[in-house]
Amino acid sequence: MELITHMKPINVGLLGLGTVGGGTLTVLRRNAGEITRRAGREIRVTMAAVRDLEKARKFAGNELAITTNPLDVVNNPDIDIVVELIGGYTLAKDLVLQAINNGKHVVTANKALLAVHGNEIFKAAQDKGVMVAFEAAVAGGIPVIKALREGLSANRIEWIAGIINGTTNFILSEMRDKGLSFDTVLKQAQDLGYAEADPTFDIEGVDAAHKLMIMSAIGFGIPMQFDKAYTEGISKLTKEDITYAEELGYRIKLLGITKRTDKGIELRVHPTLIPATRLIANVEGVMNAVLVKGDAVGATMYYGRGAGAEPTASAVVADLVDVTRMLTSDPENRVPHLAFQPDALSNAPILSIEDVHTSYYLRLKAFDKPGVLADVTRILADLGISIDAMVQKEPAEGEQLVDVILLTHLTVEKAINQAIAKIEALPTIADKVTRIRLEQLNA
Amino acid sequence: MELITHMKPINVGLLGLGTVGGGTLTVLRRNAGEITRRAGREIRVTMAAVRDLEKARKFAGNELAITTNPLDVVNNPDIDIVVELIGGYTLAKDLVLQAINNGKHVVTANKALLAVHGNEIFKAAQDKGVMVAFEAAVAGGIPVIKALREGLSANRIEWIAGIINGTTNFILSEMRDKGLSFDTVLKQAQDLGYAEADPTFDIEGVDAAHKLMIMSAIGFGIPMQFDKAYTEGISKLTKEDITYAEELGYRIKLLGITKRTDKGIELRVHPTLIPATRLIANVEGVMNAVLVKGDAVGATMYYGRGAGAEPTASAVVADLVDVTRMLTSDPENRVPHLAFQPDALSNAPILSIEDVHTSYYLRLKAFDKPGVLADVTRILADLGISIDAMVQKEPAEGEQLVDVILLTHLTVEKAINQAIAKIEALPTIADKVTRIRLEQLNA
Structure with missing residues (x-):
């Protein structure tokens, strides 16, 4: 990447000029004054790759080049930062990797791409000393x-x-x-x-x-x-x-x-x-x-x-300002993509859902007969699951089945699965048990 | 300031080892592993200036130098970042300016100092090319x-x-x-x-x-x-x-x-x-x-x-990591202290409270007689203040005075001040009018 000297404008290429791309162009233009005062230099969109040339020209005017070929953007030597707003895993991935390979910084709102192919993308970015920023990928405009x-x-x-x-x-x-x-x-x-x-x-x-x-x-x-x-x-x-x-x-x-x-x-x-x-x-x-x-x-x-044209554009543009502000820093000293230095990631395993500990809401459809609750509570007790609350609803007029609601204390999911299987096998229980997890979120 | 090469630990000097200073030391030590993995290098407290040497030694151990003279910290050539946690405007200001003058970056939790002397401090920092970080000054640990x-x-x-x-x-x-x-x-x-x-x-x-x-x-x-x-x-x-x-x-x-x-x-x-x-x-x-x-x-x-030892320390340490991550960047390209480039600040005036527009809650103590409300509403109408809601409370047993509550629509404060003066002058109104501002916070 060519060295960007102080005060030279930053040239941005957009891949996609739909909801978020359009919002990004609108926000960059409307707030150009404030953004330049913050970033210390102008940040301007000089090119966009779109599907519909005519529609894009109408929306964007003549101040930027418009193409239907996204490679025109990622291969354009004058573009400093490529903003990927195409979505999906395939074309978006190829374009992002190509942009990185061309020494360009990348801003993306593509959560699917990063969650699935992030490791490869961040590795490529690290090797090339460029930044991949993605504030817009999570919770829209919330930083x-x-x-x-x-x-x-x-x-x-x-x-x-x-x-x-x-x-x-x-x-x-x-x-x-x-x-x-x-x-x-x-x-x-x-x-x-x-x-x-x-x-x-x-x-x-x-x-x-x-x-x-x-x-x-x-x-x-x-x-x-x-x-x-x-x-x-x-x-x-x-x-x-x-x-x-x-x-x-x-x-x-x-x-x-x-x-x-x-x-x-x-x-x-x-x-x-x-x-x-x-x-x-x-x-x-x-x-x-x-x-x-x-x-x-x-x-x-x-x-x-968390969504919408301008809230998402708010995050895209914040990333553009961030990348601009970090341009002159030593790549090894920048904020790491995943917060931790790439050679210091942890290999802590992801637990299977069976091994998760949480509380549960269980709803049973039971025949309105004596002994049902005793059977259910026995099953839970035998599996070491303690009950936080239990409510039996009144049966509706002429209805044989009653809803029973149970809240459990913290337990491991595999125990609840066993309990549900046993409860569903009881002759006094009709239908499947409804299970919803419960979190206190104590802090 | 000497150039800090990659991976050399960052040496921090604390001014103050009370609630927040103690919390900062504790957090830096407890989370040293995670913080190093994030910052790319160790961040360690090497010196602290305190009031009570013995107490500090007991709390902090022998891994850092302890002094009762804060100038020992600010003038120590081995210290990269000075953390000011003394509070107040006078000594704190001198020490911060001295640290900046010595080419050191500064982290402070001192909101009073910045609100009153921030312009001078940021100017000095800009002239020396150092950073002054102050996340802890507002809302404690919330970034x-x-x-x-x-x-x-x-x-x-x-x-x-x-x-x-x-x-x-x-x-x-x-x-x-x-x-x-x-x-x-x-x-x-x-x-x-x-x-x-x-x-x-x-x-x-x-x-x-x-x-x-x-x-x-x-x-x-x-x-x-x-x-x-x-x-x-x-x-x-x-x-x-x-x-x-x-x-x-x-x-x-x-x-x-x-x-x-x-x-x-x-x-x-x-x-x-x-x-x-x-x-x-x-x-x-x-x-x-x-x-x-x-x-x-x-x-x-x-x-x-927004307060407390570790929540505030969370912000202090985040600033230490931030400063570390920005060390190698061109000073002109760093995040500006006040978000906007120092030569691009606005001279928009601060409005006097008399010129503020908001809504109002007014509580009057009125004699329970006919015509009182007519007088009050006439005063408001004459001043162009429109009423959103009005409630007259029942008088307490044997009580001659009733509480009347009014909510106004948006108006300018000077109009409300005039209205209050006129209402208080009514013979049917006892006592001062209570006025509380009201905001819808529509977003």
Whole structure:
């Protein structure tokens, strides 16, 4: 990469000029004055690769070159920083690696790419002495990567728990507020543009797991290993469970949780009961929040918009300013991509979900007969699972089955699995047992 | 300053080994492994200046030099970074300037020093090409300086509103929770160690105003001008006002608010009604939270412990890691002290409190007679102040006076001052009018 002298403008090439790319161009232009005053030099988009030339020209005007070939951007010798906003794993990966190979710094919002291919990308960047910045990949405009990587660098991070997918948080908020079913709210979310036509990545927790993998790597200094993340979505949640949780003083949120334990690192995304009094339990709608527990600082929380054109652009542009500010530093002295120096990553294993310790909400459909609860509590006691609360609901008129809700104390997941199998085998229990994990998030 | 080569340990000198200094030493030692893996080199305390040699030796052991003369630290050629934890304006200022003059980087938790003498200190640092880092000066362990200065650098900041003094937030939480008076809770807070024997700086809002001045400077790119901050504390708040606010759906918090307007910058600390549904309204006890509104990102919030040995040390050590990571960068390319390049600060004026626009809670003591409310509403209407809500409380048994609560829409403070003077002059009004500002914090 050519040496960039003081005050020379920074030339940025955008791969993609859709929602986030368009937002990035808009923010860079609107706030050019403030951004230059902060960065000490102008940061300008000089080229963009797009699908639709005409549409792009109309939106972007004539101040930048526009091409349909993204290689024109990554191979352009005048471009200092390439911003990858294409998404996906394949083309995006090739382009990012090519940009790095050409000595360019890269800013990306692509959580999937980093969670799956981050190790290879960071290695390539390290070898070339360039930076790969990715604040926009997690929680949109909330500077949580920076908080974890720099702001909390004094701490041994104990755990991270985040509402890091706005679509699912919107759906859960609506289900609770209005007593609606998952399917009804999903349809509304799609109509509002909060959920994709194919919502699988969001509702099944895959998007949250990508973001969680990135935070876990930075928090604990481990390489990316996305295949070991446990992922469970919200599509099977019923409004009954949301109501019962509420009655017991809990809210259900789709949380990404990563925790350091003696045996390894927990890395899991699943619906979670959390006490309604916790601040994070009151994060509603499309908002995101990440709670981080460090040994020195205690709990800190970061809250804001996790998606949208300008909130995401806010993070992309912050990365552009960051990269600009770090340009003259010795590459070995820059903030490491994953917070820890690349030769100092930990090989702590990711635990299987079977080995995770947490509490549980169990809902059983039982025949309204004597002895049922005795059988159930015996099974739990034999497996060493202690009960925190138990509620038997009144059966509906003419209904033979009653809902029984149990909250357990902390236990290991494999014990709960055994308990559920035994409970489901009882002749007095109809239907499958509903199991939702529960976290106190004590800090 | 001598050039520090890669991997050479960073030598830190502490000025003060009390609560925060002790916490800093403890955290650096306990997390030495993780911190070295992050910073790429060891960060170690090699010297500390203290008051009580014997006590310090007992606490710190023999691995560092201990002196009672702080000049031994600032003039020690082997020390790379001086951490100032003495507090106050006089000795601390001389030592910080001397350290800078000796080419040393400085980390400080001293909000008063920066709010009052920051311009001089940052100028000296710029001239010498050294860094002055101060994350610990605002909101303890919450990395909010970093968020404002780096994480939100894409944004035109519109306003910042923060609960940035734990003592007063604890007092207000207790007054609300338990229906106790200010004096009773202050006494408890002093017994618990949450309030100083002389609590003036906290309860009169001076501490919060110091922190607010620093955030305002960074958010808006203005020099320090602490003498222009408006400061009003919580010592006159009654439990009645807290209850009435609650009934109307509001919580009272001591907020530091700084806002950009067409005419200048608002900079004010005062008790504030905020809607109880806002997340920040639910920040209780000694916790701090800062809400920042940027034009691109929308509202983001940062929450955590604002004081205490290890939370504050968390920020001090994060600054040590930051300074270490930036050591090899060209000074002109580093993150500017106040986010904006020093030659690009704005001369936007700070508005007088008379020119601030906000809403108001007014409580009147009125004789329970016909026509009182007509007189009051006429006064407000004549001054162009529109009323959002009005509640007349039932008079207590045998009581001639009733409480009347008014909430106004947005208005300018000088109009409210005129209205209050006229209302107090009414023969039907007894006593002074209680006035508390109200912010919707819409984002």
